[in-house]
Amino acid sequence: ELFPGRWASLSEGLPAFSKPCLCDLVTTADVGAVSVGIPSGCGGQQGQLGRRWRDEGEGREGEICAFKIHGQEAPFEAVVLNRTSGEGVLRAKGPVDCETQKEYTFIIQAYDCGAGASGASWKKSHKAVVHIQVDDVNEFSPVFREPVYHAAVMEGKIYDSILQVEAWDQDCSPQYSQICNYDIVTSDTPFAIDRNGNIRNTERLSYDKKQRYEVMVTAFDCGQKRATESVAVHIDVKPVCKPGWQGWNKQVDYDPGTGSKQLFPKMHLETCDSPLSAVRAMVELQTSHIGKGCDRETYSEKSLQKLCGAASGSTDLLPAPSASTNWTASLLTDSGRDCDLIFRFDGRQAANVPERVVPQNLTDQFTIATWMKHGPSLGLRAEKETLLCNSDKTEMNRHHYSLYVHNCRLVFLLRRDFTQVDTFRPAEFHWKLE
Incomplete structure (x- = not known):
């Protein structure tokens, strides 16, 4: 209801307000002002009007036939409900918008x-005079003023405020148009945000650990209506300036036969704005030893087997050549640590291990240990580079088990005995090589 009340006719025969207070809102005696409120977006809202007689009139002169609204084109109308009692309604003709x-x-x-x-x-x-105030309805969600926010911080420092995000709301009332709270949607981030939109870090950031953070933030108005879309906040971590050579790596990969290559194309000297009197640089390159740079060269063969948990009864398939182990005599070799031999395979030679040395069929539990440095393939990409293979004697076209490199993956093939094919079992295992 907009407001209840009554109209009355004075002794002169003129209709008038019967009481100065309508809907608990004061109507002044001199101008008859009335103040009411209706919800925003609502049509058909109405309130009652009434009358009472204070003269001797009878018949039609004592009835109220119409209410008329003057002034601006207000979207309201007054309709008589009861001519005798003078009661009527004041209602909105259509939706009103705060x-x-x-x-x-x-x-x-x-x-x-x-x-x-x-x-x-x-x-x-x-x-x-009638005053109508349109009450606001929380129909709009908060919207951020920027599509994306960017900021940069120095590593190792705690900030009271890194940056401030801001949202706004189209609603007309202070209750629904003001932003009362912000929240970080992204979980497990070293950041916090206050009710004013100020973002701070909760721990010291490290450039080496992470160079950029993307945090999603949402907003709530004072009616607790959440923003329809969260906003992205990108925070870059800047490293602390450290004097010295920057932009170089300790290891450089080089493919033989590819010609000249720049070792450190992005290398530069960082002085941190300090005066520079002289520069001295020395580059040391390691030898082209076949196993240089591999972890294998750090330990002996026996130490590697112990570190990797190899069984004590392991069989060495590539032993040093001797009268009883002559199948490695024709292989290319290179001296290793503690007189261990390193064998090189280029795809044109292989070692045929005798049957008495290598098991023909593997059990449910077994270990194959190999230490290998793999270089670029000289053949087609689809070719298999076999490390170990056990096959049929006839034409050697069926592999019982095989370990090979194929398309940057280490693959192990295992076919069970014929008596074990009553159930499906995995036959190939793949590992991606970095």
């Missing part, structure tokens, strides 16, 4: 039925 207009002020008068059917000589009441 964001378009917050208040309406207009004049209303009551007309009695004392004249003829034409109504030309109807008597009317004094003018009453």
Whole structure:
């Protein structure tokens, strides 16, 4: 209801307000002002009007026939409900919007039925001023002013505020148009945000650990309506300036036969704005030893077997050449640590291990240990580079088990005995080589 009340006719026969207080809102005695409120976005909202007699009139002169609204084109209308009691309704003719207009002020008068059917000589009441305030409805969600926020911080430092995000709301009332809270949606981030949108870090950041953080932030208005879309905040971590050579790596990969190559194309000397008197640089290159740079060269063969957990009864398939182990005599070799031999395979030679040395069929539990430095393949990419293979004697076209490199993956093939094919079992295992 907009407001309840009554209209009355004074002794002079003119309709008038019967009491100065309508809907607990004061109507002043001199101007008859009325203040009411209706929800935003609602149509058909109405309140009652009434009347009572204070004169000796009878018949049509004692009835209220119409209410008329004067002034601006307000989207309201007043309709008589009961001519005798003078009660009526004031209602909105259509939806009203607080964001378009917050208040309406207009004049209303009551007309009695004392004249003829034409109504030309109807008597009317004094003018009453009606104030209508449109109550806001929380219909809009908060929206951030920027599509993306960017900031940069120095590593190892705690900031009170890295940057401030800001959202706004289209609602007209302070309750729904103000932003009361912000929240970080991304979990497990070293950042926090306060109710004013200030983002700070909760721990010291490290450039070596992570160079950029992307944090998603949302906002809530004071009616606890959440933003429809969160905003992304990108925070870059800048390293602390350290004097010295920057942009170089201790290891450089080089493919033989590819010609000249720049070792450190991005290398530069960082002085941190300090004066520089002289520069001295020395580059040391290691030898082209076949196993140089591999972890294998750090330990002996027996130490490697112990570190990697190889079984004590392991069989060495590539032993040093001797009278009883002559199948490695034709292989290319290179001296290793503690007199261990390093064998080189280029795809044109292989070692045929005797049957008495290598097991023909593997059990459910076994270990194959190999230490290998793999270079670039000289053949087609689809070719298999076999390390170990156990095959049929006839034409050697069926492999019982095989360990090989194929398309940058280490693959192990295992076919079970014929008596074990009653169930499906995995036959190939793949590991990606870095």
